[in-house]
Amino acid sequence: MRGIALALGLLVAGAVAVAPVALADQPSRNPIIRDKFTADPAPLVVGDALYLYTGHDEAERDQMFNMRDWLVFSTKDMKRWVDHGPVMRVADFRWAKQDAWASQVIRKDGRFWFYAAVEHDGTHPGKAIGVAVADTPTGPFVDAKGSALITNQMTPKGTHSWEDIDPTVFTDDDGITWIAWGNRQCYLAKLKPNMIEIDGPITEITPPFFEEGPWLHKRDGLYYLTYASLDRRTQRDEHVSYATAPSIQGPWTPRGLLTGSGRYSFTIHPGIVEFRGRWYLFAHNADIAIGDQSGAVGRRAVTVYPLAYNRDGTIRPIVQDDRKASTQSVRGQR
Structure with a gap:
């Protein structure tokens, strides 16, 4: 996920609930949020509700990215x-200067x-990952550390300044x-119990064709690393691939493609969750228009599809349809 953001002020305390977004029965209609451009979905189940955290695309005309805050829906x-409404703004991280990139709660x-990933100020140039905390899933979230959890200087292998983006966080049994996080390289680290410090070394778990957007989940004792992939020899846009492992630290076995690319979107970003006994894959495309603004690289829209697992733990690939979901074969990298 990539973005440019300007933000001022502190988040007003409490959730601001508005009228529900019109939505046909799932999974018959995608995208699911149709009055705002949203991206990089991160689902979280709390009790009988599913909360969906997203980026907020506000690019205009030919602007590439403009992302100032993070949103939550339930x-x-x-x-x-x-x-x-917004759960946090870039300016709430006082050490950050722009870019509300992908997040997870x-x-x-x-x-x-x-x-969440943001652009650090000049004291630590490049992308960085911050951590905030709240007492409710709708916030208000406040900077929990007062400085970045991860900076570009902590992962010197990459040759580009946006290596440290797209955090996914997972608590084991x-x-x-x-x-885990990264762009082109996928990194993994343990967090201390205080949730605001790295505990031990940072290791690399980069699977084949890894581009960005990792997501960790576990089902029936098997660990899954799902991510935005890009085979630059054969693909123009990002797809979703995944790997499995018997341990969070691997070894990771590549399982190939889970989906193709999102319609009209170069990027894609997976988020997986179990809700009411069913598993779902959230992603994004750019197949939406709001007013006179059509979908684009910086005007994306969140989608959702049901997941189906095989007996051996592999996932049946998903073919993304403009208005409905299906589980069919997807050809591509392995």
């Missing part, structure tokens, strides 16, 4: 979504921890929380 039935020890 649903109890996968049919109607409540817009709670997890719950631990009764609090909600928000991890033993209570240990892990964070």
